[in-house]
Each structure stands twice: as structure tokens, then as C-alpha cells.
Amino acid sequence: MRAVLVHEPGDVDALQVVDHPAPEIAEGEVLVDVRAAGVNRADLLQRRGFYDPPPGATPVLGLEASGVVSAVAAGVDSVAVGEEVVCLLGGGGYAEQVAVPAGQVAPLPDGLDLLEAGGLMETAATVWSNVFMTARLCEGETLLVHGGASGIGTTAIQLAKAFGARVVVTVGSEEKAAFCRDLGADLAINYREQDFVDVLTEQRIRPDVILDIIGAKYLPRNVAALATGGRIVVIGLQGGIKGELDLGRLLAKRASITATSLRARPLQEKAEIVAGVVEHVWPLVTSGRLRPIIHDTFGLDDVRAAHQVLEDSSHTGKVLLTP
Structure with a gap:
């Protein structure tokens, strides 16, 4: 073959x-x-x-x-x-x-x-296992998805909205932002022009769950953005493998970070x-x-x-x- x-x-x-x-x-x-x-x-x-x-x-x-x-x-x-x-x-x-x-x-x-x-299947299994089985996203909570226009991102938007969550995404262009909003995202942030933590702070949004494909580069800012009791699930390392984690801040928020891989x-x-x-x-x-x-x-x-x-x-x- x-x-x-x-x-x-x-x-x-x-x-x-x-x-x-x-x-x-x-x-x-x-x-x-x-x-x-x-x-x-x-x-x-x-x-x-x-x-x-x-x-x-x-x-x-x-x-x-x-x-x-x-x-x-x-x-x-x-x-x-x-x-x-x-x-x-x-x-x-x-x-x-x-x-x-x-x-x-x-x-x-x-x-x-x-x-x-x-x-x-890969996107559906990734989103279902990480956002719902691991992070336990619930109706009324807020999900932040990095890479909202990706295959995983577009699936996460639709699935989270179907289960009654608010969805925020980060994307790399205004065209992708508009597409994600049309797909159901409540807020799309162009990371090339804005810092997502600043935007979320200004709008008083604290994500309960963050689905992260970036890794080290976003680690401190993900923790800063997270709600009390929030859950970060790292599924990609596009931004590096080693970052600085403020455990005190994580502890104060009673939050958690999980890193997962589906293949193995x-x-x-x-x-x-x-x-x-x-x-x-x-x-x-x-x-x-x-x-x-x-x-x-x-x-x-x-x-x-x-x-x-x-x-x-x-x-x-x-x-x-x-x-």
C-alpha cells in the first residue's frame, strides 16, 4: 500500500x-x-x-x-x-x-x-477528554482556548457552547477572530495586537478552564488569568517546555495544572x-x-x-x- x-x-x-x-x-x-x-x-x-x-x-x-x-x-x-x-x-x-x-x-x-x-475524531477526543473528563467544564463556566481557529479550537468552541459554557479564544488574525465569533465564541482576542490577560482583566472575565497548546510561554499569564478554583490543561508545547510557575499564586487560587497526551x-x-x-x-x-x-x-x-x-x-x- x-x-x-x-x-x-x-x-x-x-x-x-x-x-x-x-x-x-x-x-x-x-x-x-x-x-x-x-x-x-x-x-x-x-x-x-x-x-x-x-x-x-x-x-x-x-x-x-x-x-x-x-x-x-x-x-x-x-x-x-x-x-x-x-x-x-x-x-x-x-x-x-x-x-x-x-x-x-x-x-x-x-x-x-x-x-x-x-x-x-482526534479533535473530538482531545476536547472531550481534556475539557470535560479532566477539567470538568460545567454549564455556566468560562473556557479559554488558545488557538481558537485550529481544529481543536473550532471543536472546543462548538462543544463548550453546546454544554452551556462561555467561550473565549485567542487567535492570530482578525479574520480568524471573526470566524471564531461566528462559530459561537463569546470573545476572540488577537494575540498579535493584545495581551489576553489585559483584555480579560478589563472585561472582568476569569476563565474556569484553560485549554493550552502553548506551554511554557503562556504559563505565568495563564495562572494570572485563571479564576479561583480554575483548571489549566496543557496539551501542547508550541511555546517551549520550561517556564516559571508561581506556586503561591496557584495555591491562593486553589487552582490546578494538568499536562496530558492522548497518543500514549x-x-x-x-x-x-x-x-x-x-x-x-x-x-x-x-x-x-x-x-x-x-x-x-x-x-x-x-x-x-x-x-x-x-x-x-x-x-x-x-x-x-x-x-
């Missing part, structure tokens, strides 16, 4: 479309013929050599995909051959076929086609997250209250161009690949 590998870490030129052995399913797995795969910033890190696959995982890039089940291992009865599905992956999405643990396979939500759903979690945890997404998020997709935001779609041979879009941060929503 055709698949994307990185033989030597580097820039987008390190991405190679190669002829790769098709996966063989093991006990508890299903084989999926890929129709679309989402491109995520974690893929960029893997390409650069900073985010290795978990032990035993395929070196093929790609953390989510949609497709059609073409084979199931003995003992798997939760999914059938011919079913249209979306998948949470440890790797392997940038290919024509991928082997997936059955617990990480979900039915295609009603109302979506396989292309639209190609970039849905045990299979059972991933299955529980996927089950939660199907139960709580899929009905919103079916009703139209949450929709995938797709920036652009590229063929597998144009994977370098797809990565460059994320490198440039020129996207709003998800970038997809089709084999």
Missing part, C-alpha cells in the same frame, strides 16, 4: 510517500480502508523527530482517519466488515489501510460523509474516551450543533503541502489527506 514515512527527521521535505507493507490485524483489531485522514500538529512534531510513536506502533504518520472496515479479527463483535467508521489512532492514518484496536473505532456519525469525518494512553483509556465521544459528542454532530471545520484537502502525494499549511498557521479548522 501507499503510505507516508519519515526516514530522517526534518522539514516538510522529510515526508516520503512510499510503498509500505499493508498492516496485518492482531487480536482485538480491525482493518480499515482509509478514505480521509486528519493532519495534526503532533504529526509535525513526529516529522521533526520530537514525538516518536509509542512502542509497537507503526512508524506511518497519522493519528486519526475515517474509512470502511475491510476485515475484523476473531472475537471482535463491536464492528462489522463494510461499516463506515472513524478511528482514533496511535499512528498509521497517512496510508491506504490502517489496523486499529476495536475500542478506538466509532461509527460514522449520521449526517456526515467519510471525507468530512476524516479530521473529527493505554488502550482501555482510549476506548473509554472514544465511548464518551460517541455518547456525548456524536448526538451534537447528528443534530448539526457541532460540525467539522475543514480548511482544505490534499491527496497523499501532496502531504508536504498539507504540512506546510500547518507550519504557516494559515488554516482555520482541519487539513485533511485522502489516499
Whole structure:
């Protein structure tokens, strides 16, 4: 099959479309013929050599995909051959076929086609697990999302609004700010022109939950902005890995900071997250209250161009690949 590998870490030129052995399913797995795969910033890190696959995982890039089940291992009865599905992956999405643990396979939500759903699972699982399962965002609380126009950001806006929260986002342009407001964000702050802590202070807004993709660079300001009893969840390190934390300020606010990664979690945890997404998020997709935001779609041979879009941060929503 055709698949994307990185033989030597580097820039987008390190991405190679190669002829790769098709996966063989093991006990508890299903084989999926890929129709679309989402491109995520974690893929960029893997390409650069900073985010290795978990032990035993395929070196093929790609953390989510949609497709059609073409084979199931003995003992798997939760999914059938011919079913249209979306998948949470440890790797392997940038290919024509991928082997997936059955617990990480979900039915295609009603109302979506396989292309639209190609970039849905990673963002939905990330937002659901971090904002709701870990940070316990509640109705009436305020969520601050850094990178509001990203795939995760656009999903977080819609999901948090659907559960009755107020949503504030930071973005890098006025065009992205307007898009996020149209999507439901109550406030969009252009970080290139304003300091988000100053804006929140002026408007007397204290986020109860902060979903942070930046890391070290924003750590002190996130703590400064946070409400009493607030929760920060760090899911990315675009702004560095080492920052200064004022524990006294954190203690005074009775607040907490959690750093999480989805890819390396045990299979059972991933299955529980996927089950939660199907139960709580899929009905919103079916009703139209949450929709995938797709920036652009590229063929597998144009994977370098797809990565460059994320490198440039020129996207709003998800970038997809089709084999």
C-alpha cells in the first residue's frame, strides 16, 4: 500500500510517500480502508523527530482517519466488515489501510460523509477528554482556548457552547477572530495586537478552564488569568517546555495544572474516551450543533503541502489527506 514515512527527521521535505507493507490485524483489531485522514500538529512534531510513536506502533504518520472496515479479527463483535467508521489512532492514518484496536473505532456519525469525518475524531477526543473528563467544564463556566481557529479550537468552541459554557479564544488574525465569533465564541482576542490577560482583566472575565497548546510561554499569564478554583490543561508545547510557575499564586487560587497526551494512553483509556465521544459528542454532530471545520484537502502525494499549511498557521479548522 501507499503510505507516508519519515526516514530522517526534518522539514516538510522529510515526508516520503512510499510503498509500505499493508498492516496485518492482531487480536482485538480491525482493518480499515482509509478514505480521509486528519493532519495534526503532533504529526509535525513526529516529522521533526520530537514525538516518536509509542512502542509497537507503526512508524506511518497519522493519528486519526475515517474509512470502511475491510476485515475484523476473531472475537471482535463491536464492528462489522463494510461499516463506515472513524478511528482514533496511535499512528498509521497517512496510508491506504490502517489496523486499529476495536475500542478506538466509532461509527460514522449520521449526517456526515467519510471525507468530512476524516479530521473529527482526534479533535473530538482531545476536547472531550481534556475539557470535560479532566477539567470538568460545567454549564455556566468560562473556557479559554488558545488557538481558537485550529481544529481543536473550532471543536472546543462548538462543544463548550453546546454544554452551556462561555467561550473565549485567542487567535492570530482578525479574520480568524471573526470566524471564531461566528462559530459561537463569546470573545476572540488577537494575540498579535493584545495581551489576553489585559483584555480579560478589563472585561472582568476569569476563565474556569484553560485549554493550552502553548506551554511554557503562556504559563505565568495563564495562572494570572485563571479564576479561583480554575483548571489549566496543557496539551501542547508550541511555546517551549520550561517556564516559571508561581506556586503561591496557584495555591491562593486553589487552582490546578494538568499536562496530558492522548497518543500514549493505554488502550482501555482510549476506548473509554472514544465511548464518551460517541455518547456525548456524536448526538451534537447528528443534530448539526457541532460540525467539522475543514480548511482544505490534499491527496497523499501532496502531504508536504498539507504540512506546510500547518507550519504557516494559515488554516482555520482541519487539513485533511485522502489516499
